[in-house]
């Protein structure tokens with residue numbers, strides 16, 4: 564009896580799992596019995612190393628708004644690459660990109676570029692802590708804000724708002740500084756914010772919950788969050804890594820008409836290249852080094868290749884939104 568020949572994906576997976584934990588560089592990419600290994604992609608489709616073609620409904624978890632390898636992005640990246648991929652010095656394109664982001668998302672009066680959504684939420688939370696002089700943050704059950712300690716926290720048992728670690732290796736102390744409320748529960752959010760008013764630095768929220776749904780905010784929920792945070796001197800951070808440039812050109816904040824103090828962007832912003840951004844009120848952003856005492860840095864931050872892809876993406880979205 565003929566035995567079925569193993570696919571190249573299966574072979575690669577066997578090799579990969581000897582060298583890379585779980586055979587993948589991000590856990591969501593693993594599925595049973597083994598992930599498909601991709602050779603190339605264009606538009607709505609990708610081709611595996613075994614030559615099979617698939618319609619791609621995942622689009623790199625929402626990063627590829629225009630599909631795989633759109634011409635405009637490929638050209639922009641090729642041109643940037645030919646001029647040098649990293650200078651360790653500022654470029655004109657970074658100023659253009661900051662200006663474009665600010666014009667599309669006006670609450671982002673100043674912008675810092677980073678390399679991922681995770682970096683962007685991490686630095687925005689540190690900044691909020693420094694600005695308010697407070698330590699705790701509030702997130703919502705089911706919301707995902709990246710893979711750093713403060714946000715890898717889920718709700719504790721019962722009515723407790725105290726967070727518990729969602730991953731091994733996160734200290735109890737860090738987790739305890741993250742409070743967790745139920746999305747769309749105005750009463751619970753109000754109670755936690757008012758009970759912790761002197762120790763709560765920030766509320767971070769996906770304005771439309773993309774990571775457990777999508778779940779839309781109930782009418783009035785985001786407005787209530789805005790009002791209570793303002794009344795209690797708490798920084799409201801919209802994590803628009805998924806909603807940014809998708810729900811509306813100016814993100815969920817444009818769609819719902821709410822101005823957060825800070826905003827986090829990623830995914831679509833890079834048009835398929837790694838980039839993230841955080842920004843907000845000028846007085847908050849000016850606390851960042853070298854102006855202020857909040858340290859934030861990155862060798863690849865604002866690198867010309869990612870910035871070129873991002874500029875091409877946003878310019879294209881802006882052009883099409885006008886049509």
Ligand SMILES: Cc1ncc(COP(=O)(O)O)c(C=O)c1O
Pocket residue numbers: 624679680681682684707708709710769773774802803804805829830839
């Ligand atoms: C809402 C949200 N914030 C932050 C992140 C983290 O972004 P990254 O994977 O680029 O670090 C994600 C990633 O899925 C996300 O969905």
